[in-house]
Amino acid sequence: MNIPDIEFTRIRSLGPGGQRDGYEQFICQQVAQEPPTADAKFVSLHGAGGDGGVECYWTLPDGTKHGWQAKYWTTHADVDKAQLDKSVEAALDQHPNLTKYTIAIPADPTGRTGGRGKSLLEKINDPGGWLEGWRSMATTRGMTVEFEFEWATNIVTRLERLDTTGIQRRYWFDADVLPAQWWKDRLQEAIDAARPRYMPELNVEVPAARSIAALCSDDEWWAVVFGPAPGELHWNGRNGWTDDTGQLVGTVRHTVNAGQNELLLDAEWLERWLTAQQKSLIWIENTGKDVYRGFGGGGSHPGRLTRSQVRSWTPGGSMQAAAPGWYRIAASTP
Known part of the structure; x- marks a missing residue:
């Protein structure tokens, strides 16, 4: 050496x-x-x-x-x-x-x-x-x-x-020990060696790739999970949420174990939500009644959660922190 x-x-x-x-x-x-x-x-x-x-x-x-x-x-x-x-x-x-x-x-x-x-x-x-x-x-x-x-x-x-x-x-x-240009050169060599069998422009997404991304918890996966969220979520007062298009949104339920929040996800719903809707996971209570009461409401009155609060709300978190994005709407509103 x-x-x-x-x-x-x-x-x-x-x-x-x-x-x-x-x-x-x-x-x-x-x-x-x-x-x-x-x-x-x-x-x-x-x-x-x-x-x-x-x-x-x-x-x-x-x-x-x-x-x-x-x-x-x-x-x-x-x-x-x-x-x-x-x-x-x-x-x-x-x-x-x-x-x-x-x-x-x-x-x-x-x-x-x-x-x-x-x-x-x-x-x-x-x-x-x-x-x-x-x-x-x-x-x-x-x-x-x-x-x-x-x-x-x-x-x-x-x-x-x-x-x-x-x-x-x-x-x-030693400036030659793995400088930034070294990595760029190795990447270009890999791209050149892969052609014409692989071209980024012709890449086709397959479920296996997303599964690998999820297992690795890489940036691509989190971009999907925390991607674009609905403009608003509407609580219908019955046990469901709809997005700003009126489509019913699946529910993410949670329980508390030893003081730690644990999310219980329905696998089929999660797959459908991520692949078909391409929207973010919404960390919300499974009973909007409890959430609404926490903001000073009563009974099962409907409510609305604005875009700025969609990502900030976490099960078991401080309701006060999310309160500005929640307000009473007419009970007849879907």
Whole structure:
């Protein structure tokens, strides 16, 4: 197996944040493999700006925390003190038990050169520098926090130590490991191989395909189950419902067992409803009288359930939640 070079500009993208999200997840996975103590508990957080200044942290047995912040800056010139100040302040405010804070940056800093201006390390470590300012922020909050940086060389060294098989390196830094285009290419190959025996345009739906979809509980099945619903359901006051065309709608009955709703379906009705009517399952009471009483009605007066409430009503659910869609109509109305 060829093990790729570790180039942080090629790190795998994840989620809407792309490579930034991928790098944050990569750091959290690495940190999770090295607990500071045997009984420490690891927590990984998620959310742009919603992580409280840390991507992940270890909670030690005494309740103190070691937090990590990941910043996806691939050159030392990208390092932004203002962003770091914001993260440090959030971490101190949101994690008062923090005693150690490590910032992981996938770039190596510049050192002292003797030239004009300060190097990155000088800005961080010199008296009055970044570290001193952060320690002061902690002190004003009654905290003592150790601040550390983990640079690219440190990150690579740890990865090489932990990843003895090279699998982690292949996943995170080999762009050819099952990228999106790989899946598209395999799909096209399958389509090409199936022609002319199969063409999507000539596909014929058969009952077996729907049964398989139901067993797999895939999106196609739920699109059928929760597909277009009647505009209204009318309770006829006798033990039946009609849709907005006046056609009688079958009933879904339910019982309550140990506090859990269980739907009792008539198989023939269900098949007819899904295949012929192509409408959604309607989770309704089998006796409209009880439903109507729950909305403040009395006796067996008819009623009507509007489209917006058809899907929201569930047996045994809160009648108050569905009440706005139910109203009294004349008893003579079918």
